[in-house]
Amino acid sequence: MAKWPQTSSPHRHRRRRKGSAPCFAAIDLGTHNCRMLIAEPGKDGPVVIDGFSRIVRLGEGLGKSGNLCEDAIQRTISALRVCAGKIRRHNVVRSRHIATEACRQAVNCKDFFEKVQAETGITLEAIPAEEEATLTLTGCLPLLTGGHSRALMFDIGGGSTELSWIDLTACVPHAIGIMSLPIGVVNMMEKNASPDCTADRFQCLVAEVDALLAPFDTEFGISETFAREGALMLGTSGTVTTLGAIHLGLTRYDRSLVDGLTLDFTDINRLADRVSAMPCEARKALPCIGPERADLMVMGCAILKAITKRWPAGQLRIADRGVREGLLVRMMQDAAKQ
Template sequence: MNGPVAVVDCGTNTIRLLITGPDGNGGLSEIERRTKIVRLGQGVDATGEFHPDALARTFAQAEQYADLIKSQDIPAERVRFIATSASRDVSNRDEFLEGIRQRLGVTPDVITGDEEAALSFAGALSGADDPHTPVLVTDIGGGSTELIIGNAAGTADHAVSLDIGSVRVTERFLHDDAPSADDLGRAAAYIDQLLDGEQIEWPAVRTWIGVAGTLTTLAAVDLDLTEYDRSKVHGHQIRIADLNAISARLSALSAEQIRGLGAVDPQRADVISAGALIATRIAARLQVGSLTVSEADILDGAALELIGTER
């Protein structure tokens, strides 16, 4: 495939768009990339269904993405809509699928956790600079966290998707603004239980790469950016000690105070503390000195798959 493709990734917290094409060297030439927080997974953990307001927000953004895809000088040869954690088990999934089909003209792929992990790994490695094997790629989403271990050539050896995400952990455990020490402790214990249940050789990991909104936001906070800058975030390394300090700092702030940090999307302010907590519990199991944050993620992996390009 020589022309551009468009990929939409809809998770628990965000809906994101990538329009891109092949760069001629086995990679991607980005045309457009957008992110919007719609909180599709609002209340899903408790109710098992999409809230009407969440569907309305998601459909409205899907319409905007459809218009943006159509407005390109060179039309996308293929469009793929990927739905992840929040869409897997809800009772009103068909309403969501039909709403997206009407607006974008494609049937959403509700991918498994394993598929999500594989695409995230491929995308992260496409933007990595000489990582050392074994590589751990981590995607902390709103409803789930993907952990993928593989080699620097881009081959994933082990992948797991856990039901711990920034929205899910916030709704289940962190009820106060800011969260209490007891609530943080209960959340950490739950996260630890799920992490410890996986057969992962944590100490063997040589390179830790983090993708998607939670970890890119933490990189922006570490950089003390007054506004988000993708070019500065990509490839930034957060020292583990600094990651722990950021998590402690955020958990002591109210959502309103976090909104005052220019690097944090205002709509992410109420769940970023939970995301940071998940990151620190993963870090506690590793022997690496830092987390490398990548702006290349599942969108890039899915686009490479559509184009039929291998790294």
């Protein structure tokens, strides 16, 4: 059964009024996507007035060469030009443009940043995995409700997967522990050498991810907490939002219906098994997956299954928010102090 918490969506775009509040912009350049939000301060947090998202696959081939390839660089610069145009058009007063795992790993990251600056005027910065997880937590705070004392939050990215074990008892929830796994949907797919895999191979992938989760689990006693008192589980990634959309039977993705959706593990497992058993061509035909994501969904499902198998919370709350919202909140808070 699907459930929604009583919280409003921060992505209800609205038309700007002349003379309205100053605008802020946040760009999150990941291994797979280039995404931006432009917002102005509101009574209950950032009010989004414009956005942009494009699949750029910046990390394509990175695992083999150690460098960002020229095709991926050009795709990304093309997307960032659109972002730069929107930033100018909205007269943004403050912005931050961060890059994550692909740029953390790439040998030619500095050259890439210089090229982006020269061709778009956008200054990128590669942030540590810990800051990425902290920004995701800030962006997801409105969904960390429900009466639990602890929450496990995860973000399945293109080049890495971040997990945070969160204390919900403080006035402002904060991470007790953060772990960044060097695996994401893009590098797992390239390592697997195929967008499809047999049922046995899929279970091997789940086991490989589970082995990486074990030290984090042991260090913070996460399994014991789930067994003793339960905890909230929150997932933010294209994998979980896509499965949420499929569960709802959407013919076109609708963020307002997916963000904050809670699914039972029986539904999560059924959906992950169904999608991972499909051939890539069949996944392409699903409207909320399509050709651009079809080759990555099996890997995302393997990571998700490893997480839900190790920590059987029973339910998963889905977040279609994260780093960009966290950046906006931080910038607006800093501006208010000045």
